[in-house]
Amino acid sequence: MLGQLTLPRGFKTFQKLAFKAKFSTFSPYVSSTRLAARLPVSKARNIHMTSIKLISQTSPTRKEIPFTELSEEDQATLTEERAADNVDVCIVGGGPAGLATAIKLKQLDNEEGNGDLRIVVLEKAGDFGSHIVSGAVLEPRALKELFPDSEHLNEDGSGIPLPEDLVTLVEEDHMKYLTKQYAFLLPEPPQMKNKDKNYIASLGSVVQYLSEQAGELGVETYPGISVSELVYTDNGAVKGVATKDVGIGKDYTPKLSFERGMEFHARVTVLAEGCHGSLTKKAVAKYDLRKNSDPQTYGLGIKEVWRVPEENFIKGFVGHTMGYPLSSDVYGGGFMYHFGDGLVAVGLVVGLDYANPYISPYQEFQKMKTHPYYANVLEGGECISYGARALNEGGYQSVPKLHFPGGVLVGCSAGFMNVPKIKGTHTAMKSGIVAAEAIFDAIKELDVVDEETDMEEHILDLKKFEEDFKNSWAYKELYEVRNVRPSFNVLPGPLGFLTGLAHSGLTTMLTHGAEPWTFSHNHTDAQSTKDASNYSPIDYPKPDGKLTFDILTSVSRTGTYHQEDEPCHLRIPQQDHRKHAEITWPKYKGVEQRFCPAGVYEYIEDESEPLGVKFNINSQNCIHCKTCDIKVPTQDINWEVPEGGDGPKYYLT
Numbered sequence: 001m002l003g004q005l006t007l008p009r010g011f012k013t014f015q016k017l018a019f020k021a022k023f024s025t026f027s028p029y030v031s032s033t034r035l036a037a038r039l040p041v042s043k044a045r046n047i048h049m050t051s052i053k054l055i056s057q058t059s060p061t062r063k064e065i066p067f068t069e070l071s072e073e074d075q076a077t078l079t080e081e082r083a084a085d086n087v088d089v090c091i092v093g094g095g096p097a098g099l100a101t102a103i104k105l106k107q108l109d110n111e112e113g114n115g116d117l118r119i120v121v122l123e124k125a126g127d128f129g130s131h132i133v134s135g136a137v138l139e140p141r142a143l144k145e146l147f148p149d150s151e152h153l154n155e156d157g158s159g160i161p162l163p164e165d166l167v168t169l170v171e172e173d174h175m176k177y178l179t180k181q182y183a184f185l186l187p188e189p190p191q192m193k194n195k196d197k198n199y200i201a202s203l204g205s206v207v208q209y210l211s212e213q214a215g216e217l218g219v220e221t222y223p224g225i226s227v228s229e230l231v232y233t234d235n236g237a238v239k240g241v242a243t244k245d246v247g248i249g250k251d252y253t254p255k256l257s258f259e260r261g262m263e264f265h266a267r268v269t270v271l272a273e274g275c276h277g278s279l280t281k282k283a284v285a286k287y288d289l290r291k292n293s294d295p296q297t298y299g300l301g302i303k304e305v306w307r308v309p310e311e312n313f314i315k316g317f318v319g320h321t322m323g324y325p326l327s328s329d330v331y332g333g334g335f336m337y338h339f340g341d342g343l344v345a346v347g348l349v350v351g352l353d354y355a356n357p358y359i360s361p362y363q364e365f366q367k368m369k370t371h372p373y374y375a376n377v378l379e380g381g382e383c384i385s386y387g388a389r390a391l392n393e394g395g396y397q398s399v400p401k402l403h404f405p406g407g408v409l410v411g412c413s414a415g416f417m418n419v420p421k422i423k424g425t426h427t428a429m430k431s432g433i434v435a436a437e438a439i440f441d442a443i444k445e446l447d448v449v450d451e452e453t454d455m456e457e458h459i460l461d462l463k464k465f466e467e468d469f470k471n472s473w474a475y476k477e478l479y480e481v482r483n484v485r486p487s488f489n490v491l492p493g494p495l496g497f498l499t500g501l502a503h504s505g506l507t508t509m510l511t512h513g514a515e516p517w518t519f520s521h522n523h524t525d526a527q528s529t530k531d532a533s534n535y536s537p538i539d540y541p542k543p544d545g546k547l548t549f550d551i552l553t554s555v556s557r558t559g560t561y562h563q564e565d566e567p568c569h570l571r572i573p574q575q576d577h578r579k580h581a582e583i584t585w586p587k588y589k590g591v592e593q594r595f596c597p598a599g600v601y602e603y604i605e606d607e608s609e610p611l612g613v614k615f616n617i618n619s620q621n622c623i624h625c626k627t628c629d630i631k632v633p634t635q636d637i638n639w640e641v642p643e644g645g646d647g648p649k650y651y652l653t
Contacts, residue, residue, distance in 0.1 A: 083262040087118040090266035094123030097411020098272030099210040100432030106217040108440040124226040126645035128211035129204035133387035136203040142429035167199040168339035171316030178324035189508035191420040200339035202652045224645035238406030240265040265455040269407040276626040280413040289400035294521040296394040302365045303347035308381035325367040352525040357591035363540040366548040386557040387653040388597035396482035402466040406459045430474040438465035480513030529633040532589035551599040559649030568619045569642040581615040
């Protein structure tokens with residue numbers, strides 16, 4: 001006799017969300033980046049390049065219709081009540097910090113609780129890891145805390161708790177200062193020593209593995225789901241989140257495929273969106289979380305993955321550079337990591353507090369690869385992947401308040417990158433572990449929520465999380481190096497660079513953070529941009545198609561896809577392109593088309609326009625780096641989430 005079928009908790013939620021994971025119907029990208037990594041390059045590239053459609057100019061589009069001008073039927077459709085689901089903890093963002101929070105919390109629930117806590121992770125990428133970009137050299141400390149009994153560790157507890165095919169032990173590392181033709185060895189700060197203790201990896205592949213571990217523990221993981229709103233209680237606490245409506249046309253009218261988003265109500269909402277998250281921005285503003293911290297400052301990391309000739313490959317090699325091609329008034333540096341089977345990750349990080357609006361970080365990166373230090377490795381190889389992402393550089397001074405009524409900030413949503421180490425994964429994951437422990441302590445004696453629970457009465461404000469994190473090794477690590485990044489801004493020009501180098505040496509090698517002063521970040525990166533009239537245009541070399549590439553060729557390597565008939569997720573006031581041009585072009589001469597690493601923004605000569613140029617937003621090219629939201633001097637570009645599953649499908653980044 002057939003027994004009664006028992007559905008797992010959360011199954012109804014899965015049914016509600018499954019149709020929204022539209023990436024599964026249009027994208028040929030495989031669900032496991034680990035599988036893709038094992039394929040021949042030609043096949044691996046075909047996996048994610050067939051779905052992309054690039055545009056270099058925006059074609060005429062339907063004008064957006066204001067909500068008040070929509071028909072009553074359309075207004076009713078767009079505002080119908082959302083379905084809601086009650087969970088114990090809702091985590092927005094499936095990167096290292098979000099997944100570390102989920103894994104640790106479920107471990108505690110399974111070991112010390114009754115195993116019934118509902119922990120949900122919502123990730124906007126079509127697959128876990130496919131929006132992740134990092135160098136990456138991993139420090140194992142937080143991973144070991146998360147998986148202390150991993151089968152992948154050595155018998156003495158050394159190593160890293162990740163599958164062998166995902167990581168490469170660092171066997172050689174150094175730092176060099178580049179002039180146009182030469183490379184000079186620099187003393188390496190102890191924070192940058194990686195040999196025999198840290199590991200090179202594709203962080204996207206690591207995140208895919210972490211998502212699998214979370215699922216096996218009982219965490220509900222939902223990729224391809226964009227979260228667009230915070231939901232509040234009557235007294236102003238965060239009650240949960242709402243996922244983005246799908247099936248809205250470019251003119252903002254609902255299509256036949258329209259589906260209202262749904263809400264997740266939770267005791268605690270964990271914002272783990274990564275650097276400059278859209279919900280984090282709202283929480284920071286609503287609860288004034290930066291009241292007692294400096295503004296955040298950022299860098300833009302641009303990266304390629306190459307398969308190089310065998311004779312150029314040094315497995316486990318890590319190299320960092322300063323100097324060329326960046327001028328002395330621009331903070332940043334390059335990297336080159338040899339990992340896997342003949343793979344080399346090469347990239348450049350440019351501090352977004354640069355002043356000259358004619359600087360193009362993308363072009364600086366292409367230029368960097370022509371230096372013999374890099375060219376001698378890459379020549380004869382094949383570029384197989386590209387990616388770019390903003391990263392936090394503010395460190396200790398820029399960490400906001402970490403809790404608010406109903407939620408917490410973890411990982412890069414708060415900004416825990418250790419700039420001298422050029423690492424943030426270990427500190428981000430540690431923040432997630434600490435958050436999970438604080439959450440479990442607060443809810444372990446409480447009843448598990450169900451569909452009948454009135455969540456308005458069960459919202460938590462986890463002050464203990466912030467207290468615990470400030471007592472952790474991660475916070476102490478950030479404090480020790482708090483003056484490294486801002487020391488480069490104490491004095492302008494070449495003197496500032498030299499002062500920064502000297503002070504960095506003092507801090508990292510001698511005082512270890514014991515100096516009695518703390519430098520500040522006094523302004524945002526947008527405020528750092530100066531008028532174009534102070535500078536001359538930069539004539540960057542044309543790409544050769546072998547070592548250097550035009551921007552659209554690079555974007556084609558990201559697998560980027562956005563639904564054609566959906567509203568632009570890059571919002572400017574009234575979506576008035578001409579008005580935006582009127583306030584930015586005269587002063588900054590097209591800074592947007594230079595700071596964007598994906599060709600999203602452009603100014604085209606047009607005699608019919610008052611300024612002689614027309615401003616376009618090619619939102620289909622967007623690779624979700626967030627640079628526009630951070631750097632635009634007028635601060636009138638707001639990055640919002642597109643439909644779930646949209647964006648890049650990164651490979652080996």
